[in-house]
Amino acid sequence: MKRSVLLLSTGHACVDVYQGAVPALVPFLVSERHYSYAAASAVVLAATLLSSVVQPVFGLLTDRWRMPWLIPVSMLLAGLGIAAAGTSGDRALVWAVVAVSGLGVAAYHPASARLARAVTRGDHTAMSWFSLGGNVGFAAxxxxxxxxxxxxxxxxxxxxxxxxxxxxxMTVLVTREPAPARSSSGASGGRRDDWRMFARLSLVVTFRSIAFFGVSTLLAVVAKQRMDGGSEAGAAALFLLFAGGAAGTVLGGRLAGRFGRVRCTRAAYALAVPSVAGVAFLPGPLVFLGVAATAATLYVPFSLQITLGQDYLPGRVGTAGGVTLGLAVSVGGVVSPALGALADATSPSAALIPVIAAPALAWALARTLREPRPIETAAVPPRTEARA
Structure with a gap:
């Protein structure tokens, strides 16, 4: 299993490079092709919004048909779209190929989450390593x-x-391996899909996304102002956010094996409230403590929410992966323009204050979640759990 998880995690990193590559193209489109910021933003929107909306659709498709070939094909689409983005001066064509890349990313995540669940047999630590690959790819x-x-x-x-x-x-090597018996790629063990719990979880993930996008959007400017320095302070803060997120993802998998996914999720969001407040209010170098704590607390639940969604919808594992990895995760980007406008009207630090409400709302909703039985142990009686 370790070899397969390593290959899947590395493949996840390779795909999510293309999610992070689109914003990195913007300065070059502006300087070389003389795009306006609005035109450059439209390119980013073509990749991110389309990818987020379409991912649940691909989840539905992978629930209906077994399509292991979709994973490597979608990876190639994601890469070839970005590879072609700089070869033409036609703006419509650039938008189109970047949208194709977004479709590739959208197709990859539900199918890969389904395969990862089958390969890991629901092991929380192994799933956290799969999720870590995506975080590393985006940051790199x-x-x-x-x-x-x-x-x-x-x-x-x-x-x-x-x-x-x-x-x-690399991924082809994993898709050729037989799926474990009674894994997430098989039957749901006779259990019904719990759409009510899944809807609550989706809202939790949405508020987590708002908190993360809110902090990451304003962090570089806030750190620069607090440190009275140059862009190095902002770059260091962003690096700490991504590095802390990687550590939090792995930590979440280990803690869940001991305390349970829902309990860890609740605790993480409760701790995220003072952590985000620290980013908003801590002076000078102390802001980096807030950044590190925010990264860890917002990423501890990341991989746990993927498997929770799959266990809430045992008959629609692909759909669950499409929503928790796609639509709900990226919806936080919608608030970024509003936070930017608020920062212009007040200050970047003041604009972070309303973001504190996002992890608080995630915590409140997480208290209503129950720990589902894993698909792999559907025959085992459910474990009761006191609310944290």
Whole structure:
């Protein structure tokens, strides 16, 4: 299993490079192609919004038909779309190929989450490593894209197809392995889908997304102001946010094995409230403590929410993955323009104050969740759990 999890995690990183690559293209589209910021933002929207909305659709498809080939094919689509983005000066064509990349990302996540659940047999730690791959890929995208395009310009984007090809080859090795008996790729054990609990979980994930996007949108500017420094302070804060998130993802998997997913989720969001408040209010270098705590507390539930969604919908595992990894996760980006407008009217620190409400609402909703029986142990009587 370890080999398969490693391959899946690496493949996840290769795909999510293309989610992080689109924002990294913006400065080069502005400087080389003379795009306005509105036109450049439309390119980002083409990838992120379309990907988020379509992911549940692909989840429905993977629930109806077994399509292991979709995973490597979607990886190639994600990479080839970005690879072609710099080869044409036609704005409509650039928008179209970036949208194709977004479709590839959308197709990948529900199918890969389903396969990861089958391979890991619901092991929380193994699933956290799969989720970690995506976090690493997203964070590494600017480190890959910016130096490459700084040296070769937008004409160098074809080189960005390399991670997709490498990831597709690695993932094919996993899709050829037989799925474990009675895994998430099999039957639901006679259990009904619990749409009420899944709807609550989706709202929890949505508020988590709002908190994360709110902090990450304003963090670089806030850190720069608190430290009275240059862009290095903002870059350091963002790196800490991503690095702390990676640690939190793995920690969440380990804690869930001991205390349960729902209990860990509740505790994480309760701790996220003072953590986000720390980013908003802590002075000077102390802001980095708030950033580290925010990263850990917002990422501890990340992989746990994926398996919770799958266990709430045992008959629609692909749909659950599409929503928890796609629509609900990215919806937080919708609030970013509003927070930017508030920061213009007040200050970046003041604009973070309403963000504190997001983890508080996530915690309140998480208190209404129950711990579901894992699909793999459907025959085992459910474990009761006191609310945290």
């Amino acid at each position: 995208a600017p480190l890959l894209v910016t130096p490459l395009l700084a040296a070769g310009g937008l004409g160098a984007t074809p080189w960005l197809a390399v991670p997709a090809v490498a990831g597709a080859l």
